[in-house]
Each structure stands twice: as C-alpha cells, then as structure tokens.
Amino acid sequence: MLVYVVKDCLVKALQLVLRAVSANSPYPILTGISIQALPEELIITGSSSSMSIQYKIHQGDRGVTVRRSGAIVVPARYFYDIIRRCTDEWIGLEILEGLKLTITSGKSHISLCGMDASEFPPIRGAKGSAFLTSFSIPAELLSESVRQVFPSVSTSESRPVLSGIYFEWGDKGLHLTATDGVRLASRIIQHEHQGCEGFSAIVPGKNAAEAAKLLQDADSAATIGISSNQICFSAQNLLIQSALIEGAYPVVQSIIPKRYLSEAITETAAFLHAVERAAVLAGEGILQLSTAGKALFLLSKTAEIGDVRDEVSLTDRSGENFALALNSGFLLDILRSMKSMFVILRYTGSWSPLIIQPSDAIESAIYLLSPIRTASH
Amino acid sequence: MLVYVVKDCLVKALQLVLRAVSANSPYPILTGISIQALPEELIITGSSSSMSIQYKIHQGDRGVTVRRSGAIVVPARYFYDIIRRCTDEWIGLEILEGLKLTITSGKSHISLCGMDASEFPPIRGAKGSAFLTSFSIPAELLSESVRQVFPSVSTSESRPVLSGIYFEWGDKGLHLTATDGVRLASRIIQHEHQGCEGFSAIVPGKNAAEAAKLLQDADSAATIGISSNQICFSAQNLLIQSALIEGAYPVVQSIIPKRYLSEAITETAAFLHAVERAAVLAGEGILQLSTAGKALFLLSKTAEIGDVRDEVSLTDRSGENFALALNSGFLLDILRSMKSMFVILRYTGSWSPLIIQPSDAIESAIYLLSPIRTASH
Incomplete structure (x- = not known):
C-alpha cells in the first residue's frame, strides 16, 4: 500500500x-x-x-x-x-x-x-449483497425521528427486543417505536414506497442513535437496506451497518388509549424549563402535575433536600381537571426531543398513561407515560 | 434574610x-x-x-x-x-x-x-486581619507565572513541601519555584516593593493553580496578603484564600548549572508539535533528542506499538553536538506553558539537567529537566 x-x-x-x-x-x-x-x-x-x-x-x-x-x-x-x-x-x-x-x-x-x-470483520453492505428491502428517506428526517423515540428504549437487558427501536412499514409510511414498559414513543415518517409492505426489523437502540447522529449533517437522502440479520444506513461517503435484534416485538398499537378525558395545551419551552427545575431536586423522581382552570401546577418534594412548586399557563384546556404523578426524568426526555412550540397533554384516567403529543405533528408522533402510584393518588 | x-x-x-x-x-x-x-x-x-x-x-x-x-x-x-x-x-x-x-x-x-x-469555616482575609506582608501585582502576570511553574509541582506525597509552589521575595522581585526532583521551573515576576524582603511561603500547587485560573480574566491588580499560615489573593469582587504548607523548601538556586556546553535555539511551535507527535506513542516515555548541524532530531521507540522520527530546524546553534533522553510528557508541559516564539536549549553534560528557557524572557524564566539514563546514553 x-x-x-x-x-x-x-x-x-x-x-x-x-x-x-x-x-x-x-x-x-x-x-x-x-x-x-x-x-x-x-x-x-x-x-x-x-x-x-x-x-x-x-x-x-x-x-x-x-x-x-x-x-x-x-x-x-x-x-x-x-x-x-x-x-x-x-x-x-x-x-x-x-x-x-x-x-x-x-x-x-x-x-x-x-x-x-x-x-477485520467484513462489511456486507459494501459488497452489494442483496437486501430484502431497500428505500431512501431524507437523512435529516430519519435522524430527528430516531432521536425522538430513542429515550424510550429500555436500558434493562431482561427483554432484549425492548432494547431496540422497532422499524416497521405501515400504511402511512415508516413507523419507529420504542418502549420500556413504562413509557412509549412512536413516530411515523410519512413516505410512500412500493414493495416495502410488511417489512419490520428491531435495530439496537444505541446503534440507531449513533447512526442518527452521523446522518444528522448529511444534507441528502439516506438509503436504508435490510437483510435478514443486518440493517445498513448509507448517505454520501458514509455507510453504517448494524446487527438486528432477533425476536418478536410486542404489539403496541393496542396499548395506545383511543379516548381521553381531558386535554391541556401549553408552551413546550416554559413547561420544559419548569420540569427541569423540578428535576434538579427530584432527579428521576416523582413529579406531581395538576390542572386548575388555565394553569398547570408542578410539585416535587424530596425528603431532606427541599421541594419545588411551579406553574405554567395553559393556552387551552377542555374536559375535567386532573392530577397525576410522573417520573420527572422520563417527562424531561420527551419534552427535550420535541421541536413543536406547543405540547398537548391528554389525560386518559388515573391508572392509564398520559398521552403527550407535539401540536404541530399530532398525526405522526405520540408519547405515552404511565403514571406513578403515590399515597395521595 | x-x-x-x-x-x-x-x-x-x-x-x-x-x-x-x-x-x-x-x-x-x-x-x-x-x-x-x-x-x-x-x-x-x-x-x-x-x-x-x-x-x-x-x-x-x-x-x-x-x-x-x-x-x-x-x-x-x-x-x-x-x-x-x-x-x-x-x-x-x-x-x-x-x-x-x-x-x-x-x-x-x-x-x-x-x-x-x-x-461554615470563616474567611480570615475578609475580616481584615493583619497580614505579615501585603503587595499588589498585575493579576494577569501572576496568573501566567503560576501556570508556567505549576506543571513541575510534585504529585507525590512523600515530600509535602514539593507539592507546593514556593513564593519568595528576592532581589529582582517575586520568585516562584516548583520542582519534583526531576524537573524544576522558576519564574521571576520583576516588581519593586518596599518591606517584602526575605518573605517566603509554600502555597499548595493545586490551590495556586486554581487562583491563577480565577484571576486570569481580572483586568486589574491582584493583591496578595500573607499571614503565618494563610495566603490570600484578591482582585475586584473576588477573594481566594489558601492554607500554606509548613516546612522548609529546598534551596534550589545551587542546582541550576551556571555553565553550559552547547546551545540550540528553535521555534517553539514546531518543536512542540514534534514532541506532541512523539508523545502519542511514548506517553510519558523516553524521547531521544540529538543535534547535528542546524537540525534537532527527535526519536521515540515504543515496543510493539511503533516509533516516531522527527526533525526540527535550529535557528541557531553553538558548542558541541549533543544527544540525551528526556521524559516526553515533562518536556511537553514546559513547551505548552511557553509563550515565547523561540526556545533556547542549553546542554550542560550527559548527566546534568538540560536548561530550557524562553528566548524573550531569558532573564525571568528557567526550566531544568534531568536526562533519563538509557542503554545507549
């Protein structure tokens, strides 16, 4: 050489x-x-x-x-x-x-x-081996979508399939889903493509997140190729290949509540900052949310450290007032990955998950966060 | 409150x-x-x-x-x-x-x-207690001087006095000295001040470096006050107080060679980059330096990893050619703290320390670095 x-x-x-x-x-x-x-x-x-x-x-x-x-x-x-x-x-x-x-x-x-x-391990994708499925989507959109669902990937090793992001072609386009049992994030990348129907793959969460970071600055389309045990992302001079996780991903569509009891809409940034202040003392602890009229109240109490009370204005609210307790770290992950100016909270009952959605992409992104059972709830 | x-x-x-x-x-x-x-x-x-x-x-x-x-x-x-x-x-x-x-x-x-x-521990300096000595010098100059000698402070705890920087008023001004036995750095801050003669103090190296960092951006004079067991640096709204190290600092002036056998002058940046490349493989390992005519050769060999050969031009050279082996990490510390465009190397013999000085402040800064005995030297 x-x-x-x-x-x-x-x-x-x-x-x-x-x-x-x-x-x-x-x-x-x-x-x-x-x-x-x-x-x-x-x-x-x-x-x-x-x-x-x-x-x-x-x-x-x-x-x-x-x-x-x-x-x-x-x-x-x-x-x-x-x-x-x-x-x-x-x-x-x-x-x-x-x-x-x-x-x-x-x-x-x-x-x-x-x-x-x-x-050195050979790269299959580079050798042009036949993929089962292959399609292209804008790299930036893929990158953003992966980063939105990634925080919900399970960090536990007890159920390996949950440590991955589920890529699935549905009727509206490419669906990305991640859940760890307590929270769920789902994002649809609307895209038409022939011959992809029914394909699915579980991509290790960390590898997908790494690919998302690398593709972030590629101002071109990313091509995704999938074989029986590999996924391959490529854009310009770059090629990223990951193994797939074997197994059956749980059917999550049935978990998503179809109805809600009340809805509250607030500014994402103000809500995020309030949750961040609460999380300083609580860490990944309990954050209590409650509505009264056009106000959303936040309360977190941490024994021997202190407590945080905060309030954000609601731009819109319908249905009954609600109160529930959530993991503040999990809520932060969701709000931080949201680009939308307003966030919609949909209360579905005291024992069923809170639905969180960006106001500008309500059709394509949905987050579920299960409430924590506390003495007062 | x-x-x-x-x-x-x-x-x-x-x-x-x-x-x-x-x-x-x-x-x-x-x-x-x-x-x-x-x-x-x-x-x-x-x-x-x-x-x-x-x-x-x-x-x-x-x-x-x-x-x-x-x-x-x-x-x-x-x-x-x-x-x-x-x-x-x-x-x-x-x-x-x-x-x-x-x-x-x-x-x-x-x-x-x-x-x-x-x-909470009270701050003495803040209460205006009488200092034995008190004087002001430009904060930026103090800061730069401390950062130049700090790398030579000993990290071993076997001789506590060597873990400090020695502050001493000499005939030319404030002398700062640090040594760990293998290397020595000395810097004189030229400054006239009445009534400071004979004062000295050993300031814990880490505390002095922290004070240097904090005073770096203060565009005013720093006031230094010293009591029997404390030193106090103050500038504008900021006050830093450190305990002193008790004990007698070794007399280092006698170690500094008065004569040299040969002298070589080279560009600091080019020399620094060459030593940095050598240090990638060698870490804090052995770097061999040798001169031949108007060239300075660098060689570092690391078993099972590889070796680096480099060359920098000398702008001036007098006396015999020389060859010696040094700790590359220690040499890097010295070159990185040097602002001068050219650096002067003075060879004093195969078993005595190499003298390193910035060309633009040869009067006020001196570094000594003891050679390493290798099979070939």
Whole structure:
C-alpha cells in the first residue's frame, strides 16, 4: 500500500468511524481501524461487535492519490492522535514491510505496528449483497425521528427486543417505536414506497442513535437496506451497518388509549424549563402535575433536600381537571426531543398513561407515560 | 434574610466559588456554599478543607437589593442547578423558617433545606486581619507565572513541601519555584516593593493553580496578603484564600548549572508539535533528542506499538553536538506553558539537567529537566 491523503479528509473520516470503536473491546482487532486502499479510493472502517462505520475518500474528489493498493488494521487511538497532530497538508501512508504502517508528513516519519486486515470483520453492505428491502428517506428526517423515540428504549437487558427501536412499514409510511414498559414513543415518517409492505426489523437502540447522529449533517437522502440479520444506513461517503435484534416485538398499537378525558395545551419551552427545575431536586423522581382552570401546577418534594412548586399557563384546556404523578426524568426526555412550540397533554384516567403529543405533528408522533402510584393518588 | 439578586450576577458568583467545593467532601458543611446577606452586599463563599473562594455582589453595583440580613449554607450543586434554570431576571432568596431557603423566580417557588451558617469555616482575609506582608501585582502576570511553574509541582506525597509552589521575595522581585526532583521551573515576576524582603511561603500547587485560573480574566491588580499560615489573593469582587504548607523548601538556586556546553535555539511551535507527535506513542516515555548541524532530531521507540522520527530546524546553534533522553510528557508541559516564539536549549553534560528557557524572557524564566539514563546514553 502507498497512498497520499489530504490530512483534513483523513481526520474527518477518522472522527466518524472512531464512533464505532471501543478502546477496550475484548477482540484486539476491533480496537483498530481498517485502512483499505483500492485503485480509486481509500476506505476507512471502524467496528464494534454489533456495528460498523465506514467512510470512503475518493480519488476523484482529490482527497487521495492511491499509488499501490493494500490493507492494514492500525490501533485506532494512536493513529488518530498522530494524524491530527501532523502539520502538513498531505500525509503519506505506506506499508514497507509486513504489518507496519509508515506515516510520513513533512519531516516526520512514524512507524506504527498494525494487525492483519483479513481478520477485520467484513462489511456486507459494501459488497452489494442483496437486501430484502431497500428505500431512501431524507437523512435529516430519519435522524430527528430516531432521536425522538430513542429515550424510550429500555436500558434493562431482561427483554432484549425492548432494547431496540422497532422499524416497521405501515400504511402511512415508516413507523419507529420504542418502549420500556413504562413509557412509549412512536413516530411515523410519512413516505410512500412500493414493495416495502410488511417489512419490520428491531435495530439496537444505541446503534440507531449513533447512526442518527452521523446522518444528522448529511444534507441528502439516506438509503436504508435490510437483510435478514443486518440493517445498513448509507448517505454520501458514509455507510453504517448494524446487527438486528432477533425476536418478536410486542404489539403496541393496542396499548395506545383511543379516548381521553381531558386535554391541556401549553408552551413546550416554559413547561420544559419548569420540569427541569423540578428535576434538579427530584432527579428521576416523582413529579406531581395538576390542572386548575388555565394553569398547570408542578410539585416535587424530596425528603431532606427541599421541594419545588411551579406553574405554567395553559393556552387551552377542555374536559375535567386532573392530577397525576410522573417520573420527572422520563417527562424531561420527551419534552427535550420535541421541536413543536406547543405540547398537548391528554389525560386518559388515573391508572392509564398520559398521552403527550407535539401540536404541530399530532398525526405522526405520540408519547405515552404511565403514571406513578403515590399515597395521595 | 430577604434579598433580590440579578440571576446573571448570582450565576457568575456561583460558577467561581463552586471551584472550591467538592461534592464528596467528608465534611457535609463543605459540600454547601455559604450565602451571607449584609446590609450593603451579598457574599457567596465556597470552601474545601484547604482553600476558600469568596465573591461579593454589591448593592451599589445594582446586582442585589438586601431587604433583611441573614446567612445560610445550602447544598452547592442543587442551588447552582436551580439558579441557572430560573428564567426571570431577578431571583428572590428568603429564609422564612429555620434552615430553609426559599428561592422565588417568576411563578417558581423552591424550598431548599440548608445548614447552619455558623458551622461554615470563616474567611480570615475578609475580616481584615493583619497580614505579615501585603503587595499588589498585575493579576494577569501572576496568573501566567503560576501556570508556567505549576506543571513541575510534585504529585507525590512523600515530600509535602514539593507539592507546593514556593513564593519568595528576592532581589529582582517575586520568585516562584516548583520542582519534583526531576524537573524544576522558576519564574521571576520583576516588581519593586518596599518591606517584602526575605518573605517566603509554600502555597499548595493545586490551590495556586486554581487562583491563577480565577484571576486570569481580572483586568486589574491582584493583591496578595500573607499571614503565618494563610495566603490570600484578591482582585475586584473576588477573594481566594489558601492554607500554606509548613516546612522548609529546598534551596534550589545551587542546582541550576551556571555553565553550559552547547546551545540550540528553535521555534517553539514546531518543536512542540514534534514532541506532541512523539508523545502519542511514548506517553510519558523516553524521547531521544540529538543535534547535528542546524537540525534537532527527535526519536521515540515504543515496543510493539511503533516509533516516531522527527526533525526540527535550529535557528541557531553553538558548542558541541549533543544527544540525551528526556521524559516526553515533562518536556511537553514546559513547551505548552511557553509563550515565547523561540526556545533556547542549553546542554550542560550527559548527566546534568538540560536548561530550557524562553528566548524573550531569558532573564525571568528557567526550566531544568534531568536526562533519563538509557542503554545507549
């Protein structure tokens, strides 16, 4: 291998693929990143045991000149730290003997011990294997939707399917769902596509969130390809591949209450700030909400620390007054992921979940939060 | 106590005094911050067992209105997190009953359990007790000087005096010295002052560095007052008090070599970047330096990881060529604290320390770094 690559291109590629690499992986090969020089492009890949991130620098884009093909895996952290400290515009990467990579920049010559590239897990998506389903949606919309449902993913390992986000093609488009049993978040990405009906996949929550972060700045469409045990997100030079979680996702549509007893609408920002103040003392503790006329009252009491009483105005309210207790941390997660200027609260009874929806996308996003049973409720 | 204070003033005060507070102090009272309302000012104080930081908000500056004097100690982290989340410009602080502070902002009412202010360690400097010595120097100069010598402070607890920075009035002004036995940093702040001759004090390194950080942005003179067991730094509304380390500081002037065998001058930035690249693989390991003509060669080898060879041009060189091995982390600390465009290296022999000095302040700053004995040296 002998390539010359523009430092800034390589630094950008490394920053992206490093997100998949764990410094303390039990598999030494996964603590490294793979550098693969093909005749027309340089491919940089980082992998964990359940996901891979790959970035391609094309010769046509003038980011790289490949003189001799080849491949090696080098320790991720050392390689990145050296590259970002190089001061020349171009960096030379060369394999002179065996498993050693020589990095040249100006008068600096760094020789880095590497590992055998053939031991690195291959990326299926890159090899163009047939997907069962494949479709494109705007990257930013996918990214935002994943980030909205992600907080509701279960962090417990007792039911592995709940640690994933459920991707399902329904009649309105792509449905994303996450629930941990206490809360549920569901978002529909309205999109028409032929031949996707009935497809579904459970994507590990953390991997989906990582993909959402990486796709956030891609101002193009993201292509999603799904095989029997893998999902692949790609946009521009970037490709993210994740394993799927096996199993059957619970049928959640039946949990969502069809009717409500009362409705209250308030400003998202003011409500968020009030919940944030309450959460300072309560942490993920109990927050009591109650309505009286056009006011929503918040109360949290924490023994030996103190209590917070707050009030936000309701812009609209119908039905009976209500009072219930919620986990303040869970409510915060929902409000923080909401971009809508107003939030709608729908009370469905003292033992059934509160429905929370953004006013501007009431058709496509819904959150459920189960109340906490307290002595006074 | 009943005071109204401008949120931004209080947030600023808390950010400063919180630097002294440790959330896991073994003394519960030190996990809190003291709020003291006097007729004309609000005094906010945070303390650890060896230092205190105090900030005053004056009624005259329109930052506070004191209606009723009083004092209380409240949990630092909770108080700060609530205050910064308040959305109104003014915040009310009131003690209504016993040890409870009521915080009011808009429609928010937060009641926070506090502690007895009489248990909080008093600040001596604030009470105007007589100092043995007191003098003023520009805050920025003091701050920069402390940060230059601080990296050489010993992190070992075997000789407590070496964990401090030695402040001493010499014939040229205020001398600051730090050494851990392997390296030494000395800086003279040239300043004339009557009646300070012969004074000296050992200030805990961490406390001095904290004071340096806090005084960094004060565009005024800093006043330093020293009593038998305390040092007090003050500037504008800020006061920092630290305990002193008891004991006799070693006489270091005799260690500094008076002659050198050769001298090399190079650009600080280029040298720093080369040492940074070498330190990626070597960490705080061995870096070999050698000169040949007008070039300075760097070499670091790390078994099973790789090696770095680098070269920087010398702008000037006199005397014999030299080669020696140094701790690369220690050399980095020195170069990073240097503002000078050029750095002077003075070789004094294979077993005696390398002298490193900034070219623009050769009179006032000196660093010594002992070589490491390796098989090849």
